[in-house]
Amino acid sequence: MLTVTEQKPLEEITKFLEPYKKVYIIGCGTCPTMLHTGGKTEVIEMKKKLEAAGKEVTGWMVIPTVCDTLTKDALVEEKKCVDPAEALLIMSCAFGVQTVGLYSGKAVYPALNTMFMGREESPGVFAEVCAQCGSCRLGRTAAICPLVRCAKSLQNGPCGGSVGGKCEVDPNTPCAWQLIIDRLAALGELEKLEDIEPPQDWGKSHSGGPRRIKVEV
């Protein structure tokens, strides 16, 4: 599982940074490194682009996992270069951006869009598999999630646009329900789909408000 990210267009980034002269860049050694969106190579490229755009880059680092609390210590260690910067540009997922925001006390900007939690289907191809809805019902659907893999999040079978095993929204995307039906047929469990699935409890998802949970430690 990876947090899949993509780089924002440079124009969007330079617009964020318009009011600032001095910028510090932080990359991430985990998911963005694997996805080539915010590893060392991309951080150095970004440095060059920002310098070409007239910015002074006071320094950069690639933190092993920006979302970790150790980011706080990394910022302290890099104080000499971070302090002169007016803004920090974070080349990590939104989790990392928020972590830096929490600890740095400076203006913090994202260089990436955080897309989804993905699985690498084939080399370099990542697909969304879980929407973190908070009420997992994969037991009904042969361990394929229709909530996130069906464009309409249908709970009761494929829509009228499923043709040749593909989703009508994108011919490169498999129809989740075709996958579910094929796998249930192979398991001899198609009767699972005869029952009407009741409406989802979205209250357990983000619809219920920002989620928090306390576990015994």
Added chain:
Amino acid sequence: MKAGTNLERVLESGGFAVTAEAGPPKGTNPKLIVRKADTLRACCDAVNITDNQTAIVRMCSLAGCVLLKQQGVDPVMQMVTRDRNRIALQSDVLGAIALGIGNILCLTGDHQKFGNHPTAKGVFDIDSIQLVRALKNMRDDKQFICGEPVSGEVPLFIGAVENPFADPFEYRVTRLAKKVKAGADFIQTQAVFDVPKFAKWMRMVTDRGLDKQVHIMAGIIPIKSAGMAKYMKESVSGVEVPDDIITRLEQTKDVKAEGVKIALEIVQEVREIPGVHGIHFMAVGWEDIVPDIVGKAGLLPRPAVPAAV
């Protein structure tokens, strides 16, 4: 009688029903609905008002249905779950009933990506089957989805759609069965061009006895150009247009007359298929042709079934 609408009376009396779709305007002019009502009144038992079809913003179905009703046409209010959550959907059902609308057709709706606001958030809080079930519970148990009571009567004739031409083919009958179990009283299908495939699907439907539990109306799209046929074949998911239909439209000298002829042939063929209780025209932008086809098919005059039946 569940709602006592004209459509329900025709179907329940064993008649072969005729309905047609009327797309509401991309604007505020009520006369456009009035004009369609004038065109379709004498040849249809009820007229559907689509709900922002293909995810393009249009006058809301509820308002369109009220305008139809004022013109003496029995409206079928289409409701998609793409744009509204369960709170808004149930609220609109209450309002529709208060304004005298009795037929409601439940759909999930085309994905917003295909419309004129492709960056919109798709709601999809519930799906079409869950909406059918919700309407049935409102009518029969006087309960909202949450279980709280609905006050007042809830006379509803509940519709749903099915596409016999989408995949996986075998599952399409199971899906229809789910819609029937959820509470659908009538079904309007996707457009039929491939009659043998439709007949095969109907055999599977009748084998399960579903035709005894729900009124199935076959969808008909009159085609007025070869280009339109090709577009539907290539770009409309789940619509199958056989090549010979395209060839006929390409080779004819009078393409509109040929289009009418093809539609008439399909109407006559589906009428013969056991379990088909009516036809539903989706003459997008060509509503004017519907009276002609209905007349030539020998389906006029439409039955006047008194409310007491």
